[in-house]
Amino acid sequence: MFQKMTFLLVGAVLFSGAFFPITIDAADCRHIIVTSDPDYPPISWRDKKNPEKIIGVAVEIIEQAFAETDIDIEVKYAGPWKRALLSVSGGEIDLILGLYENQERKADMDYVYPAFMDEPVSVFVITGNGFAFQQWSDLIGKVGGVRAGDSFGTDFDDFARQHLTLESVSGFEQLYKMASADRITYFLYGYYSGLALAGKLGINQNIESLEHPVVMESLYVAFSKKSKCTIHKEFLGKKIAGFVADGLVDDLILKYQDIWEAQARKAGISPAETITAETVHLDH
Numbered sequence: 001m002f003q004k005m006t007f008l009l010v011g012a013v014l015f016s017g018a019f020f021p022i023t024i025d026a027a028d029c030r031h032i033i034v035t036s037d038p039d040y041p042p043i044s045w046r047d048k049k050n051p052e053k054i055i056g057v058a059v060e061i062i063e064q065a066f067a068e069t070d071i072d073i074e075v076k077y078a079g080p081w082k083r084a085l086l087s088v089s090g091g092e093i094d095l096i097l098g099l100y101e102n103q104e105r106k107a108d109m110d111y112v113y114p115a116f117m118d119e120p121v122s123v124f125v126i127t128g129n130g131f132a133f134q135q136w137s138d139l140i141g142k143v144g145g146v147r148a149g150d151s152f153g154t155d156f157d158d159f160a161r162q163h164l165t166l167e168s169v170s171g172f173e174q175l176y177k178m179a180s181a182d183r184i185t186y187f188l189y190g191y192y193s194g195l196a197l198a199g200k201l202g203i204n205q206n207i208e209s210l211e212h213p214v215v216m217e218s219l220y221v222a223f224s225k226k227s228k229c230t231i232h233k234e235f236l237g238k239k240i241a242g243f244v245a246d247g248l249v250d251d252l253i254l255k256y257q258d259i260w261e262a263q264a265r266k267a268g269i270s271p272a273e274t275i276t277a278e279t280v281h282l283d284h
Contacts, residue, residue, distance in 0.1 A: 029094070029229035030071055034062055035078040035087065036097035039171055041196040042256035043098045043119075043219065048263040052077050055259070057252045058097035061116055062221065065239035071232070080170055082149030091226030100217045102154045110230050112237050115218030117249050121152050122191040122209040126179050131186075133210045139164055145175045145187035152188065152215050172197040176207065188214055196257070200264050 036044035036054045044056035054075050066073050078084040078093055088096040089108035101111060123133055132138060136156065140163050148168045151157055160166055167184055169175055172194070175187040189197075191209060198204050221240070223230045243249070 029227070029231055032066070032071060032073050032094045032229045032232070033092075034059070034073060034075045034095045034097065035084050035093045036075075037081045037084065037099075038077055038079075039081065039197070040098060040190065040193045041200075041260040042192060042253055043190070045260065046077050048267060056098075056256050057249065058116065058219070058221070060252055060256075061240065061243060061249075062095070062097060062236075065236055065243075080149070081147065085149050088222070088224045089226075091224050093224060094227040094229040095221060095223050097221045098219050099222060100151050100153055101220055102151045102157055104157075105151065105222070108225055109222035110225050110233060111220050111222045112233055112240065113220070114237070114241055114244055115220045116240050116244065118216055118218050120191045120213035121188055121215050121217055122194055122213055123186050124175075124179070124189055124194055124207050124209050125186045127206055127208050129179075129185070130208060130210055133212055136214070137163070139186070142185040143167065143183070145169060145178055145184040147171055147175065147189070150188070153217050156215050173201060176201065176203060179207070186210075192253070196260055199261075 034054075036056065036058050038044070038046040038054060040056070042057055044054050044058045047053045047055045054077055059075050063073055063075075076093075078087045084093070084096060085099075085105070087093045096109070099105065099109075101115075123139075125131070131142075136159050143165045145167045146169075148170055152160075166188075167178065169178065172189060175184070175189070176198075178184045179187055191213065194209065195204075198207055221236070223233060
């Protein structure tokens with residue numbers, strides 16, 4: 001079972017009214033190729049109806065940001081998360097969504113500020129195998145798991161490199177299997193997506209998240225430094241700031257939670273547990 005955990009929402013939604021195309025300085029970039037994490041619902045995931053596309057909260061934020069401009073947005077699946085990150089570093093993709101900030105990524109990516117939301121990163125364990133966790137040092141001496149390509153912020157990444165033993169695999173299901181086989185004691189994953197993916201696999205009762213998050217990380221979008229589309233960074237930052245001021249990203253989370261669950265039901269798998277749009281106290 002999952003501990004009640006707090007999440008902080010900052011946000012984004014649409015402006016209604018008549019459509020008036022806005023022309024922005026885009027001589028070098030009128031077409032932006034976008035990707036995101038294909039396995040991170042409700043933030044983003046590979047669309048069951050169209051596997052070549054990514055859908056979710058982060059994608060709609062970008063689509064709405066450019067909706068009233070003459071800029072074309074192409075959202076595509078670019079492979080697993082680690083490959084998607086490499087495709088942005090290499091310049092094949094212009095813009096990547098829903099990533100944490102760290103210094104290594106900043107070498108190849110131009111982050112757009114502010115973040116569009118904050119997310120707790122949880123310690124997941126097999127039900128009944130929990131342990132006392134109050135601070136990072138409580139993980140020392142235990143074998144943990146992470147998904148290849150994941151970062152949890154510069155401070156935690158540095159701590160993990162120096163003090164933790166972490167196995168890297170391709171996704172949530174592999175992490176769960178390793179924990180079930182006692183190959184790892186715990187694994188780290190975003191709380192929202194952990195709930196959703198546990199529901200998809202029908203294992204909600206088999207795993208639990210420890211009470212305290214490892215970190216509370218902000219989710220950003222970032223342009224490839226090799227892309228000409230960085231000229232839109234200021235425009236996009238202002239749009240995201242406006243969305244944040246509205247404080248309505250919780251509506252998008254509920255919307256895409258419903259879409260995820262509907263797709264799961266149609267595929268004959270267990271839908272995710274409900275992620276309620278509430279703010280509760282986070283104790284770290």
